[in-house]
Amino acid sequence: MTIRKLSIFGLAALLLLGACATKPPAAPEPEPVAIAPVEPAPAPKAPEISKEELDALHGRVLALRKEAFGLGLKDLMAAEYSVAETRYVAGKTALDADDRPTARTELGAAEPLFADLVAKGAVKVAGMRKADASAARDRAMKEDAGNLSADSLAVADALLAAGNTALAAGDAKAAIAAYTNAATAFDAVEKRSTVVTVRNRVDELLFGPMDSGNYELAGRKFAAVDTLLATDPDAAGDSAAEALLRYRLVLAKGWELVAGGKRDDAQRYKTDSEGIKAQVAVKGAYAEAKAVWDTAAAAYASGNHEAAAALFEQARSLFMTVYEEAAAKRSAAQEAIAAAAAKNQESETIAMQGDVTIEASAASGKE
Numbered sequence: 001m002t003i004r005k006l007s008i009f010g011l012a013a014l015l016l017l018g019a020c021a022t023k024p025p026a027a028p029e030p031e032p033v034a035i036a037p038v039e040p041a042p043a044p045k046a047p048e049i050s051k052e053e054l055d056a057l058h059g060r061v062l063a064l065r066k067e068a069f070g071l072g073l074k075d076l077m078a079a080e081y082s083v084a085e086t087r088y089v090a091g092k093t094a095l096d097a098d099d100r101p102t103a104r105t106e107l108g109a110a111e112p113l114f115a116d117l118v119a120k121g122a123v124k125v126a127g128m129r130k131a132d133a134s135a136a137r138d139r140a141m142k143e144d145a146g147n148l149s150a151d152s153l154a155v156a157d158a159l160l161a162a163g164n165t166a167l168a169a170g171d172a173k174a175a176i177a178a179y180t181n182a183a184t185a186f187d188a189v190e191k192r193s194t195v196v197t198v199r200n201r202v203d204e205l206l207f208g209p210m211d212s213g214n215y216e217l218a219g220r221k222f223a224a225v226d227t228l229l230a231t232d233p234d235a236a237g238d239s240a241a242e243a244l245l246r247y248r249l250v251l252a253k254g255w256e257l258v259a260g261g262k263r264d265d266a267q268r269y270k271t272d273s274e275g276i277k278a279q280v281a282v283k284g285a286y287a288e289a290k291a292v293w294d295t296a297a298a299a300y301a302s303g304n305h306e307a308a309a310a311l312f313e314q315a316r317s318l319f320m321t322v323y324e325e326a327a328a329k330r331s332a333a334q335e336a337i338a339a340a341a342a343k344n345q346e347s348e349t350i351a352m353q354g355d356v357t358i359e360a361s362a363a364s365g366k367e
Contacts, residue, residue, distance in 0.1 A: 049100040057107045058095060061088055064114035071176075073121040080120075084113035122172035129179035130167070133160050136186035143193035152192055155229045156185035184233035191240035192225050192295060198247040209252025214253070218246030255305035261298060262312035269319035278326035285325060289318035 065088055068074070076079045091106030109316035139158070145153045163178035199218070202208055208215040221243035270293060273279075281284045296311030 001215060007355055022166075025356050049104055051100075054095055054100060054103050054107070056106065057111065058092070061091070061107050061111045061114060064111065064118055064334045068117050071118065071125050073125075077117060077121050080113075080117050084110055084117055085284035086092055087113060119172075122176065124166050125254055126163075126172045126175040126179065127177050129183065130160075130163060133163065133179045133182040136183040136190070138191040140186045140193065143197070145189050145193045145331055148188050148193040148196040150300060152185075152226060152229055156189050156228075156233075159233070181233050184237055185229055188225060188229055188233055188237035188239050188240050191237060191244055191245045192222070195222055195225075195240060195244045195247060198244060198251060202247055202250050202254065205251075205254055207250055208259055211250040211253040214246045214249045218250065221246065226310050252305065255309055258302055259312060261307040262309050262316065264313045265282060265298070266296070266316035266319060269316055269323055273319050273323040273326060276323070276326050276330050278322045281329045282322055283327040285318070285322045289322050293316055 065084070068081060068084070085148060087106050087110035091103050091108075091110055094100075094102035094106060137160070140149070140153065142155070159178055159182035163182055166172075166178055167175035195218075199222070202215070221239045224239040225236050225243065264286045270289070273286065273289075279290075294312055295314040296308050296315050299305075299311055300308035
């Protein structure tokens with residue numbers, strides 16, 4: 001029983017070993033898996049550029065561009081202006097064509113360029129305006145503004161000081177405005193000082209009544225200068241110019257009338273001199289007086305009445321001397337003629353008396 005079991009177990013083991021040694025059949029090849037093509041991810045869309053955004057950008061650039069042009073930077077800083085202008089033109093062209101990306105790029109580049117141009121240019125312009133104001137002040141001082149227009153000069157000086165303060169604070173635009181006003185104010189002060197000089201001359205010569213309308217208008221315009229100077233230097237300058245014009249018209253009218261009167265006086269002596277043949281009796285003196293007369297007449301005809309007045313006065317004096325000298329010669333000649341005539345009469349009387357005596361003697365002898 002035991003041997004039989006062992007045999008059975010041995011046979012089973014052999015069968016098992018044989019089974020393990022047998023190669024299993026190959027597994028079938030798997031079906032290839034089709035791979036779907038991978039689509040590339042869509043590019044992210046550029047953010048939408050609105051028309052409103054571009055219009056606002058263009059408005060800012062345009063304002064800066066206008067400011068730069070107004071400051072004169074197209075000429076003063078030509079190279080920098082040209083660079084900014086090129087970007088602006090490109091942006092504006094793109095904007096008109098509705099090429100929004102290009103418009104934003106170009107206008108966006110132009111904005112800081114113009115902003116920087118204005119910032120730097122304003123400082124330069126402020127310096128130039130300050131120089132203008134200083135030069136205007138010098139001109140006013142040459143017209144003796146310190147004495148003739150002291151209060152007005154102080155007003156203009158205050159505007160100049162305001163410009164200096166603004167420039168020191170870095171506000172170039174405010175400095176430009178203040179310096180511009182100061183220069184205009186100093187010009188008005190210069191004119192005002194000239195007005196005072198001309199008005200004083202008119203009053204000294206008593207010419208006011210000779211052209212009362214212009215004299216009164218000049219006074220009103222002159223008073224307006226001081227009223228307007230601090231708040232509206234341009235208007236103050238206009239008033240000063242008008243006052244100066246009117247006072248000069250009064251002065252011119254006065255000299256015209258005075259010269260006319262002196263011409264008439266000289267004419268009377270000239271006529272009287274010629275009436276007694278002074279051009280023959282005192283030929284040299286007459287020629288001198290006539291030359292001055294001719295010069296005076298030419299000055300009067302050209303409108304230089306002040307010079308004509310002095311020349312006619314000189315001619316009057318010369319013709320008066322000519323007349324007196326000619327009259328003296330005439331009187332002497334007349335006296336000589338009278339004396340000669342008297343002498344001739346005396347000779348005739350003596351001769352007649354002699355004849356009578358002779359005749360009487362002859363008659364006596366006959367008796």
